[in-house]
Amino acid sequence: MLGQGSVFADPLADYERCIWEQLQDADHEMRIGELKRLCLDLPDPLAHPTVSDSEPLAPVTEKSISLVERRLHAEMETRSNPFVLSPHKQNYVLLASYNDKPNYEVYNTPPSEFDRLEMKFQLSFKIPIVDSLFDTRADLYAAYTNLSFWQAFNRDISSPFRETMHEPELFLAIPNDWQLFGWRNVLQQYGVVHQSNGQGGYLSRSWNRAYANFIFEKDNYLVSIKPWYRIPEDNDDNPDINDFLGRYELRGIYKRENQTFSLMLRNLFDGESRDTLQLDWSFPIHGRWRGYLQYFNGYGESLIDYNAESHRLGFGVQLTDWL
Incomplete structure (x- = not known):
């Protein structure tokens, strides 16, 4: 045990x-x-x-139990409990986040009516569908992630939700144990994902992707390499989204005792200076509550303004982390 x-x-x-x-x-x-x-x-x-x-x-x-295996074991202990939802991505609330380069041109509302200070939160969970698919080590999951931007402090326009993104996905998770330059590939994921802001007309934004995710560990470090392929659509609301969000995502995580530091990179070396960076720091506060600091610089933070650069710094609380 x-x-x-x-x-x-x-x-x-x-x-x-x-x-x-x-x-x-x-x-x-x-x-x-x-x-x-x-x-x-x-x-x-x-x-x-x-x-x-x-x-x-x-x-x-x-x-020796790796960081990923430790999380998988913890999820396994509760996966048959009907009152428990397993986290997929991070679950957090940025109680205050400031964007010094907002993009409000897409809305019909005058820019002066929006605040640069808003709340940002993410809810993400997964559900096991099939264990040991075809008698292999692969497990099939369904997942859902909601990312919202809320003008909570803007009473002049009734504190609206500026943007809400929905991201359902279906993926296979396959434990692995092969080495590459001293790094151990502990998990591979293969899936399809739809992401949409749920809007219609000129505000509609969506895309579909097939992806692979290769997760490597070494000591207290984790690296994930996630390339994807955009699935073509007949009626495309945003045909150039790959130019801004790229075709892959790199993530590095370092866990030091009870603190977690992570780095996300997208669209590097595209020649158009559209690279994206996100830095995260989480630390214990009390019980399961963790403090959370997030910095974002780049494109695609939200779908409504995927083609506009965003600079955001926020702090809040986190319920679940990557590890």
């Missing part, structure tokens, strides 16, 4: 004991594959056969 240190034990017995204990607590809908995954942190019993009574017992050390 997670959290155990070096012990003297029979690995096969520990593995069977773990399965038995999980079986006692499992509900009638839990599958055998889920039970086995809860005990994946134990040494492989086939690779570590039991020793005879005449041989001295050797210490069995806990298998």
Whole structure:
């Protein structure tokens, strides 16, 4: 089990004991594959056969659990609970965020009526659809992410939501364990995603993509490489969106004790100076509440003004992080 240190034990017995204990607590809908995954942190019993009574017992050390595996194990423990939604991306509220370069030309409202200070929040969750698809290690998920920009302090125009983006997706998650230059590829994801601002007419913005996401770890560092392909559409509201949001996203995360630092990069080296950068810092406050600081500089922060540069700094609280 997670959290155990070096012990003297029979690995096969520990593995069977773990399965038995999980079986006692499992509900009638839990599958055998889920039970086995809860005990994946134990040494492989086939690779570590039991020793005879005449041989001295050797210490069995806990298998090194990566940051991603730790999160997956935590999600596994609650995935059969009908009252729990597993997070997909970050969940946060920027209580105050200031954009010194807003783009309000797209609206019919005079620019002077909008505030540069607004709230920004993101809600993101995923639901397992099929475990061990076709008897493989691949799991199928559905996910939804909502990102909203709220003129909460602007009472002159009744505090409207300036922009809300909806992002449903379907993806396969495949655990992996191969090395590349000292980095371990712990997870691969392959999916399709639709993103829209839910508007009609000249305010409509949307696009569909197929993507792959390769996640690598080393010590307390994580790097994800996420290329995508835009799926062509007959009626395209924003045909040049790839020119501003690019064709890939790079993310780096560093976890130092209870603090998390992350960097997101998009559209580098496009020759048009349309690169995008986002910096995040989260830290513990109390219980599950975390402080959150976010800086964004570039294009595509929201769909309504994907082709306008944005400079934003915000602070607030975070409920769930990447790791």
